[in-house]
Amino acid sequence: MERLDAADVGSPRMNAEVLLMFVLGADRAYLYAHPERELTPEEAARYEEVLAQRATGMPSQYITGHQEFWGLDFVVSPAVLIPRPETEHLVEAVLELARGVQRPKLVDVGTGSGCVALALAHELPNAEVYAVDLSAEALEMARANAARLQLDKRVRFLQCDVLEPVFAEPFAVIPDRHAATPNSHDVIPSEDLRSSRGTCFSEFRDLDFVVSNPPYVAFSEADKVQKSVQEFEPTMAVFAGWHGTDVIAPLVEQAHRTLKPGGWLALEIGYSMRDEVVNLLSPTMWDDIRVVPDLQGIPRVVAAKKKSN
Ligand SMILES: C[S@@+](CC[C@H](N)C(=O)[O-])C[C@H]1O[C@@H](n2cnc3c(N)ncnc32)[C@H](O)[C@@H]1O
Incomplete structure (x- = not known):
């Protein structure tokens, strides 16, 4: 000690x-x-x-290899963010909105350890659940958690850049949403992957829910992030460009494309992001915008309903 x-x-x-x-x-x-x-x-x-x-x-969870979330035991490694208790507010918000939906079809974007998708699959036995991540290593861990929790038949895992599928291609160029400078791009070597812009998996149609705890920390605020997070947790799970919105912005746009009218987008947000995120939700496209605070009263979840035209 x-x-x-x-x-x-x-x-x-x-x-x-x-x-x-x-x-x-x-x-x-x-x-x-x-x-x-x-x-x-x-x-x-x-x-x-x-x-x-x-x-x-090094966080103790990366040493022991475990973290509890929603009363379930998750295995974790440095390939994934350690599930946080505040993310349970996101699960709660979706469960509340899903009441009365017979067979909700939902996607968890940026699934990491799989904690959100698997908690929802656990609570919603009739749901059709997809979980996506840009990181192949994270998806491996999420799949392992699904198997351990006997939810592997219930959740499909796909590699996506936000909601767009990722395909192997030589010398692909993808925008580096986690870069420390604005608009920087990375050339990804041939064994790595590229997304196919503008298309989504055919399964991602008429969704009831797009749910996400995306990376949302701005690189401009990196000095405010705990040292252990900076040093040990995956950069792509934490940071999203200079302003912190490089994943949330395309997510709002792609969620609108894939949700059914009346379907919900539910996002975890950073402590000072409420206005920025609400501003991304155009009133011509989204209705019923709700902000859910955490136990400290900090805005933690933003939910919005796709307008029915
Ligand atoms: C904040 S972590 C959330 C992990 C998990 N859902 C949780 O709540 O603990 C964000 C996740 O998004 C993934 N991610 C980052 N950029 C992405 C992108 N462009 N498309 C899909 N997933 C992405 C990261 O790999 C990471 O697993």
């Missing part, structure tokens, strides 16, 4: 306990019930190792 304290790790006691539980494969009750228990040399060495990792600032 002193070691974590010295390394400026917040809540050192809790972290030390979490890592000890991980090394022993035990729960908190066991730790408190057996204060006399001595570590074997192997356990002590392993504990030293994980404490050293944690002291570098």
